[in-house]
Amino acid sequence: MLSLTAFLTVASTITVALAIIFNTVHDPLTASIGFGILGGSTTWLIIPMLTESFLNAKRTGRDAHKLTKPILPESMGVVAATVYLICLFLFIPFPFMDYFTGQHILSRKEPFHTPTFPHNKLGEFLSALLSLQSMILLGFADDVFDIRWRYKLLLPTIASIPILINYYVGSGETHISVPIPFRFIFGQILDLGPIYYVYMGMMAVFCTNSINILAGINGVEIGQSLVIATSIAANDLLFLNAFDQTVETHLFSLFFLIPFIGVTIGLMIHNWFPARVFVGDTYCYFAGMTFAVVSVLGHFSKTLLLFFIPQIFNFVYSAPQLFKLVDCPRHRMPDFNPRTNKLEYSTVRLEQPLSPVSSIVIKLFALLRLVEIKHEKEEIVVNNFTLLNLILLKFGPMHERTPPALRRAVVPR
């Protein structure tokens, strides 16, 4: 089933990972890298083995963007998420290893080493895992049952209770530095109080759903998640030489992101064009909640939004359809044209006369050149409001395996 080369590669990778983990008892960051490698190679290894179970359990979807329209196993994100959780569970003792071995008495690296066991740090770690695991459970349930939108908005808020309580009993900081243009109104520092908790609770809702709706072609959910994860991790690395509490919060963030990047790469190999598996809502929720959790407990939830610019654009652009101001078909992913083997933007037919709200939205989007309108008899036909459709509208039909095509379209020769 597995070729000899593949077997040797994965066996040696896992060996290296285990060697790193067992040799880095007092350096949790290196151990985390070990778990990242271990998680990634395990995910890569077991997904093909589990394909049959997924097909038997009817967890399948059809890849509509291929000529043969193959049936692929769906919600494989649950495998990556489970491997991730196992890695993180096994990792729990590592940041606290110095306390278990008595090393903390010798160490002088304040503020990381307090004289007694840092129960608050362990609590923070556990709350992060708890919130994250809740969303994985919700994502998987969504894959199986197709949960309604209103619950998808409510449940992430409940799932973020553990991290919010930890935030509250931890620093509980709710002051924000006001952006310069607004300082003449609010002053330099503003205490948002309870509103800040509402904002953090909304982060979970936003991060999970915004990744979930920027989907529809092979590798796009996982590709964007990998870009965001590496961006946050790079940002974290910049803080590791600081001399205050920020080191600790950014280390915390890395402990969660490194294994995440590992399992994501393991899953991506199977999901990249042409995909052999789909990642499902489970993966989107898992990814989004990882980002929400590290940003809240790492105290950089505002910075995080900078890494979410394409998702924010897609969300705002999609909003009229999501909130039913404009008709929304069941699927809004691009259409596949079997003659050209390329993807084209998908459309929705709106009956004339439009409702006043639809009319305003369409006119506004037309003004911003975000929509193409065709008049057909009694109806008007517009592209669906998603970033992927907009790209196809602006740059013309493209093959699904596209970056080269996009490059040709953007850079005129």
Place this chain on the structure above:
Amino acid sequence: MLSLTAFLTVASTITVALAIIFNTVHDPLTASIGFGILGGSTTWLIIPMLTESFLNAKRTGRDAHKLTKPILPESMGVVAATVYLICLFLFIPFPFMDYFTGQHILSRKEPFHTPTFPHNKLGEFLSALLSLQSMILLGFADDVFDIRWRYKLLLPTIASIPILINYYVGSGETHISVPIPFRFIFGQILDLGPIYYVYMGMMAVFCTNSINILAGINGVEIGQSLVIATSIAANDLLFLNAFDQTVETHLFSLFFLIPFIGVTIGLMIHNWFPARVFVGDTYCYFAGMTFAVVSVLGHFSKTLLLFFIPQIFNFVYSAPQLFKLVDCPRHRMPDFNPRTNKLEYSTVRLEQPLSPVSSIVIKLFALLRLVEIKHEKEEIVVNNFTLLNLILLKFGPMHERTPPALRRAVVPR
């Protein structure tokens, strides 16, 4: 869909529950009862509403013990477990409310009120939820994918890491009081050290799987869980007047058990004979892990085994088939006889000659009168080794709705 009486009942119950919760800010035990009522009535209310989603998602099973063999929604335990988790998430702040309101400075109830926030207690709570939620995720995945036995044995051990780490950084107590007959060998107190952690890890494996294998007729999974839960809760109540740390650990146990009893009753009403829903592996894992978690963190994991006597018997009795020493068919539940409308013990056919191990097991069980052997041509036919089959063997065929029939069989007139 819901009759007026039912609607008024559930609406008033939920109102009462909310009134209790909002009026008991400084009494977490009463709040817990409020959440129990809330969770129970919510579970009872939403299960019929979700039946269609479960049927659409093909989460169904056939009730083989009825004349009509109806198709029922399967794994409804995931609904009860989700409601339970939401209740517990919302409950997290309650035990710590005095710290949030500054009340702890006034209170003199040492050791419950420490001058600073008890991060260790919050960590304990979160670790318990984390371990529990892991098993709910595993149970649901098992319902969907039919996970193999070896993973079902391994994964609960990993799921219990959070509570074991909390046990370690908490009391870390590994001394046990040696039972009197063995004291001449081991002395009065024995330090089991790491073996005690292995034992606690095994508790999770045992509790979850032992409930899962004592199954097969309407209401039996949930009935036994309710009996165990109320037994532990009653035991906890006996400790509430103590004047030491045991009050706190038993309160902790009650915080988890009271909502569990609530959602269990809500689910039981739909699962009792004649069942409208099945509870699935999810419920068995959820129930078993709740017991394992409260017993480990409540420091009564040895006492817990007393409440598991029927499950221990069933497990030991089943072991030869579970470990394939004797042939094990796919299903071992009792057979339904449509002529009498009663259940009869199910059998397995073993080819002659038996393997030496099978032969020893069968002879031993025959000696203990735990098996009935029939010789048919080349084969021998024996009852499947489960407690339910044994009861049917000893007391004769019974109707599934049985306690009265059992009473008639046991008490001769």
